[in-house]
Amino acid sequence: MKDLHIKKSVLQRELIIWIVSLLFAVGVNVYVIIVYNAPWTELVTQIHYVFVLSLVVYFIIFLIRGAGYLVRLPFRRKG
């Protein structure tokens, strides 16, 4: 089996995207706590849902990035 090498820069970029997704999910939780007049303890008690939401957001961004890559693919120079 071939070893898989991931560049440090790629890893850093993916981590940053996921952290942004997590912050977005936390922001959504804060928003709905205000909108639904829910207790602020849900910031901590519902963290598992926030985590799952961040992964969903990360996956959506991944799909968008994949689509962009596919669109750009024919215009790339061979080389």
Add this chain to the structure above:
Amino acid sequence: MPWLNVFNGSSASGKSPSDRVRLGIIGVGDRGTALLLNIKSIAEILNVEVAAVCDDYVPHYQRAIELTEGKAKAFYDYRQMLEMKDLDGVVIATPLHEHARMTVDAFRSNIHVFCEKAMARTIKDVRRMYETSLQTKRILHIGLQRMFSPVYLEGMEKIHRGDLGQITQVRAYWHRNNNWRRPVPADKPELEKKINWRLYDDISAGLLTELSSHQIQIANWALQSQPVSVMGSGSINFWKDGREVYDNIACIFSYADGTQFLCDSLISNRHHGIEEKVLGNNGMITLETNKMYSEKPPSPPAILRLINDIEKDIFETIPIGGASWIPETAVQYTGEFITSRYRMDETKLQMEAFVKYIRQGEAPKELAEQGYHASLWCLLAENAIKSGKVVTLPKGYEI
């Protein structure tokens, strides 16, 4: 609950904790065997022993000797057992019509009594048992074991604290799907009545005394009161096999404050099983299933509500015609647990309590009163069904 003070460890008069409590068991059928095994399981911890066993049915008599490894004295006649000088208490688990004379005889022999529910076959005998207990100052503990169940105790605490608001109705049902018969040896058909005593009117009131008596006690306990009247209906509509007691009953018990207790039982469909529901304007408790349902259920977390709202916006159809009325079907809400201490064996707990009451030399008066009212009202319900009339408490039966 007053009857639980016994678990606080206080010991008034009676036997000292170092004295061994000696019990006799009268009737070692299915229930008597279960009670015997319960006593054996607490024998070492509570310093109690089954000193005597009695049954006039030979297979049960032999089983009792085996279960006690021959250590207990065995009798065919309970009166001989009551002559034993060092017996502290007896456990009576015989057919219903025998409870009264055995209990009264035990009291007169200065022996405390644990008697299986219901108390007796007639209201006169119920009264006689209760009065003799008071006269002889002997303990009368009726086997309504839910009084010792942590689920029921915590549930009742919530009910009496007002967590459900004003209690406006209690409803209970006990449904099974079997003929309630036990096999009779083919060569001894004369044993039919002895073995299937629950099916014969002169011995038992059937579903009322054998099942509903528990639920009547629970309703009284929840409402902290006793009914003022009862009406009911019953018939044999399925098991037409020569039995004399109803195979389905439905009763309504009315209380002084206008609250109704609806109670039914049948043995031809087990879909609904068993339940006691206490309904108030703020919520409902279902005691058998250890659940409490608020009328205003707690909201789900905000983040889930957002997801639900988005899902609703996407998938919900917009009606453009059709019925203007939506059926008021049951609220779909799974409720919360009353307690996490639901794994404790209430029958064992009540046997522990009986032993401790003997050691104290007395039991809380509420214990006998609960048994008295439950037994009395299930027999009055039988009168209501048979007469087709609303039945009230006869004079002389108040306590």
